[in-house]
Amino acid sequence: MLQNFSGPIRLAIEKAIGAGVPANTIVLLLLLPIVAFVIAFSRNVVGIRGFGIFLPAALAVAFVATGPVAGIGLFLVIVIVSTVVRLTLRKFKLKLQYLPRMALILWAAVLGVLGSLFLVPLDVSIFAVLILILLTEDFTRVQIGKSVKTALSLTMETLILALISYFFLTLELLQNFVLANPEISLLAVGILDFLLAKYSGLRLMEIYRFRKLVSSK
Amino acid sequence: MKLSNILGLNARTQLYTYRYNSRRSKNIADSKIQTARVLRTAGVANPKIYKKFRRAEDIYDFDWESLPDKFALKPSRGLGGEGIIVVKKRLKNGNWLTTQKKRISVDDLKLHTSDILEGAYSMGNIPDVAFIQEYVGRHKVFRRWAYRGTPDIRIIVFNKIPVLAMLRLPTRQSGGRANLHQGAIGVGMDIGTGTTTRAIWGGEQIVFKPDTKYKLRGIKVPMWNRILDTAVRASIASGLGYCGVDMVLHPDKGPMVLELNAQPGLQIQLANGVGLKRRLERVDELEVRDSEHGVAIAKALFTSHALPQRFEEVIKIKAVEEIRIKSSEGKKKKVTAKIDTGAWSSAIDKKFAKALGILTKDKILWYKDKLSSLGKESRPVIPVILWLGGKKIKTNMTVADRKLLRYDVLIGRIDLGGFLVSPEIDKKDLVKAKW
Numbered sequence: 091m092l093q094n095f096s097g098p099i100r101l102a103i104e105k106a107i108g109a110g111v112p113a114n115t116i117v118l119l120l121l122l123p124i125v126a127f128v129i130a131f132s133r134n135v136v137g138i139r140g141f142g143i144f145l146p147a148a149l150a151v152a153f154v155a156t157g158p159v160a161g162i163g164l165f166l167v168i169v170i171v172s173t174v175v176r177l178t179l180r181k182f183k184l185k186l187q188y189l190p191r192m193a194l195i196l197w198a199a200v201l202g203v204l205g206s207l208f209l210v211p212l213d214v215s216i217f218a219v220l221i222l223i224l225l226t227e228d229f230t231r232v233q234i235g236k237s238v239k240t241a242l243s244l245t246m247e248t249l250i251l252a253l254i255s256y257f258f259l260t261l262e263l264l265q266n267f268v269l270a271n272p273e274i275s276l277l278a279v280g281i282l283d284f285l286l287a288k289y290s291g292l293r294l295m296e297i298y299r300f301r302k303l304v305s306s307k
Numbered sequence: 308m309k310l311s312n313i314l315g316l317n318a319r320t321q322l323y324t325y326r327y328n329s330r331r332s333k334n335i336a337d338s339k340i341q342t343a344r345v346l347r348t349a350g351v352a353n354p355k356i357y358k359k360f361r362r363a364e365d366i367y368d369f370d371w372e373s374l375p376d377k378f379a380l381k382p383s384r385g386l387g388g389e390g391i392i393v394v395k396k397r398l399k400n401g402n403w404l405t406t407q408k409k410r411i412s413v414d415d416l417k418l419h420t421s422d423i424l425e426g427a428y429s430m431g432n433i434p435d436v437a438f439i440q441e442y443v444g445r446h447k448v449f450r451r452w453a454y455r456g457t458p459d460i461r462i463i464v465f466n467k468i469p470v471l472a473m474l475r476l477p478t479r480q481s482g483g484r485a486n487l488h489q490g491a492i493g494v495g496m497d498i499g500t501g502t503t504t505r506a507i508w509g510g511e512q513i514v515f516k517p518d519t520k521y522k523l524r525g526i527k528v529p530m531w532n533r534i535l536d537t538a539v540r541a542s543i544a545s546g547l548g549y550c551g552v553d554m555v556l557h558p559d560k561g562p563m564v565l566e567l568n569a570q571p572g573l574q575i576q577l578a579n580g581v582g583l584k585r586r587l588e589r590v591d592e593l594e595v596r597d598s599e600h601g602v603a604i605a606k607a608l609f610t611s612h613a614l615p616q617r618f619e620e621v622i623k624i625k626a627v628e629e630i631r632i633k634s635s636e637g638k639k640k641k642v643t644a645k646i647d648t649g650a651w652s653s654a655i656d657k658k659f660a661k662a663l664g665i666l667t668k669d670k671i672l673w674y675k676d677k678l679s680s681l682g683k684e685s686r687p688v689i690p691v692i693l694w695l696g697g698k699k700i701k702t703n704m705t706v707a708d709r710k711l712l713r714y715d716v717l718i719g720r721i722d723l724g725g726f727l728v729s730p731e732i733d734k735k736d737l738v739k740a741k742w
Contacts, residue, residue, distance in 0.1 A: 134317055188432060290322055292315040296573075300313050302512070303576060 097273040113269070118151065118259065120268040123279045125150060125255040130286055132251055137295025140248040145228055148221050149248070150255030155218035158256055162249065164203060164214075164222050169245060171202035172226045192227055199226045312582025314573060323465070323587065327548025328569050335545045336567040340383045340436055342545065349544035351537060352563045354379075354555075355441040366420050371413045372401070377442035380416060382423040382435050388486045390428030392419060393442065393456070406455050406483045443563060446556040448529055451521050452476050456483030460496075460534060460554045463571055463583065464542040466593060467601040469535045470586040470609065472496040473575045474503055474528065478517060487574055492516070494523055495579030499610025501531025507578050532602065534562040539598035541567060549587075551575075593673045604672050607690055607703045621727045622696040627736040630716065633692040635664030642716055643736050644695075646728050650719035653702055655691065656709035659716070665689055666706055675705055696726060713738040 107113050125147050132138045140146050153161035175198045179191065203219060229245070258264060268275045297304070314323075328336075335341045346353045357378065360366055376397040382390045394403035394411065402412045422428070423437035449458045456477035463471040473493050477483045480490035487493050492513070494506040506513050506523040515522055528534065538552040541564045551571025554562050576583050589608060595601045626646050631639040632655075640663055660666035671687040678684075687706045692699065695718065702722045709715055 288321075290315075290318040292310060292313060293317065296313070296315045297310065300576065303308050303313060303580060303582060304310055 097271075099272040099276070100270070103269070103272060117265050117269055118154070120272055120275060121259050121264065122147065122151075123276065123283075124264070124268070125258055127279050127282055127286070128255060128258055129251055130283070132254065133293075134286055134289060135293060137293035138247045138251055139244060140251045141228060141244060145225060146248050146251035146255055148225065149252035150259055152218040152221040153252060153256040154259050156212070156214045158253065160212050160214060161218070161222070161256075162253075163210075164206060164219065165225075165249070167202045167206050168199045168222055168226055169229060171198050172230055173241075174198075176230060192230065195226060195230055196223065199223050308582055312585040313576060314583040314587065316573065318584060319570065319573065323549040324570050327465070328550070329546060332546035332548075333569045336547060336550065336569040338383050338436075339381060339385075339566055340438060342564075342567050345544050346541060346564055349540065351540045351544055352557075352560065354443050354557075354563055354565070356438050357441065358439045360420050360424060360437040363421060363424060366417050366424075371416060374439065375442075376403075377444075379440045379442055380419060380423075380437065381440060382428040382437055384429040384433070384435050385423075386428065386430055387488065388484055390419075390423055391484075392416070393483075395442070443555045443557050443565075446529070446558050448526070449476070449556075452516055452523070452526065454478050454481075454483060456481075456485060457555055459485045459565060460528065460556070461571065461575060462535065462538040462552045462554065463550070463575060464538050464547075464552055464601075465549045465587050466590050467539050467543060467595040467598065468590045468593065469498060469538055469602065469605045470590060471575050471579055471581060471583055472498055472535075473578045474526070476516070476523075478508070480517075487572070492523065493574060493578035494526070495575075495581070496528070497609075497611045498535070499606045501528040501534070502526065503528075504611065505578070505580055507574075510577075528556070530556065530561055535602045535605065536598050537562045537564060539601045543598065596669070600669075600672075603690065607672050607688075622698060622725060623727045623729060624696045625729050625731055625733060625736075627714065627732045627738075628695060628718075629736065630718070631694045632663060632665075632716070635667075639694065643714055643738065644716035644718050645714040646718050646723070646726075648720055648723065648728055650717060652721050653691075653704045653719045654707050654709070654717045655689075655704040656712075656715040657706050658708075658710065660689065660704075660706055665691060672703060677705075677707075693722075695722070698725070 103116055106116065126143055129140070129143050129146050133140065133143075149161070149165065152165075155161075156164065172195045175195050179194075200223065203223065207214075292300075335345050340356070340359060343353055343356055357374075358369060360369070377395050379394075380392045385391065392411065393406045395406050396404040398404055398410065402410050403416075405411055420437045423435050426432040426434045429435040443457055445453055445457045452458070453476045458474060458476045461473045461475060462469050472495075474496055475485040475487065476492040476494060477485050478490055478492055482489065485491045490509065492506055492508045495504045496502065497504055503524050503526040508517065513523065534554055534556070538554060541552050542548075542550050545567050547567060547569055549569075551568035553565045553568065555565050557563050573583070586609065590604065593604060595604065624646060627643055628646055629641060630644045631641055634640050642659070657666065666687070666689055670689050672690060673688055674685045675688050676683060677686050688703050689706060690701070691704045692701050694700070700722050704716075709717075
């Protein structure tokens, strides 16, 4: 590849790493725009919806820290606990104000995570767990006003998006490439983002959804 | 059908809602209270609002006992029909009965109203406004097809032209609500006649109303012209260039606008078996004067021309036939026409059309660009009613200067379904060339 080419960003990166910035952080930062593009692509071209762009990306980063299996496990624990709490509150018609109610859900989520860590001792950093717990608020907010069925399928799709993003984040080939060619990767992603924004064709899942229209005459 | 005829989410957002709906008009559509205000100012029929609740005090100051027997309690910025209570009857003990057959007391209504004010049903839990609205019952034509609730009609209006329509019938599964996601039936409609064509339920095409023998196609919705006209006027009043207008048919007062959607769903394409994108592209650049013009264009373009599979009998005609054309005064005027199976659309002479009174500014549907040896020419297209071989035909004709041609009217293939054309010409009809 373009090993001989040393652009200004690459030189700056080398300097920063020399001065003690962890290489891992820089790689993750460089990969983040790619992940964001992949998520936007999955939504606008494939048709996987998910909860926005931040949630799956943050989940993917958390997965990198905890490992995918433990990450998904903790994620599911948190989603289940927060949903159960929310539905219980609704069932008993306990009318609580928004912030105290969120605090209560967070309280339950922490209990759930603590319980799982007691059952299955895992070596996870507090930041990954914190990200996962903080995502609860977004989930709860999105779930309100939507039916349980859509909330469930959205959750599943978010998980799929996070796993795809995780795959890109941990791809060694890609890691080496962005570190060696930060200029090319940043520029290319910017252009791709722009092109994606201009795409107005059907999404793959829409082609499936409207398949009967296409096959008729 | 081609894939490119179908409207997807990307195209809807980028090509239509972003481009044709201003921020101001979106705000109007997002709030039912603002929608009602704008419609009232423009004189577009919509259900009366009896009372608005903006602050918690309003709930306690209001005399709930003064409410009528039938009404609807709604959030102004509710999503997907959530948070709406519709009551149909007052019980002896002072409680009400909802359309879903639940008993409800004044205290229940107060609690529900305060839930709405706190934003329980609005996007992002933003504090909302609640209101009590006139109850719109079911028109008797829908009695057999709708379960308990009131069916509504969704009409997509673009560029002041109604392009696609769908009747939504509440079912047992939808709990009397007319929302497709909640289990209502979506029935496609012919824009030209207001007759239902086909139906979907839960993503599958169906022929009968579930668990019954009632066919879903062929329901004729009354007051169709007024429905289309009201929908277009609502879109003009709100300033939404591309929108879905939800209408109900009041049993006595006729069509009313319930709400406006700045981002109408795409399922209407499945219900109709029609791609929306193609229709939108077809009407994109037409200049539309007013609602009446928009409806006339829609009827001319989107009446289903699907020819019946078998004709009762084939009508034999000759290559030149005497036809009659309806003048603006309703008189039938005789004229000899050339039957031209080599042409697609029909044409009429300019002078002749003017004499009939059917070529005036307010009757022109649109202009058609025609390339000829004389360069580019813009020819008006007008609606025409004619009788050929004893059959009444409603069609559109291109107006052209035919004074050098032998016949003032030419009938093209579009109007010749069910006819058998013989090549001979009666002597009396034969016209000599004019040059």
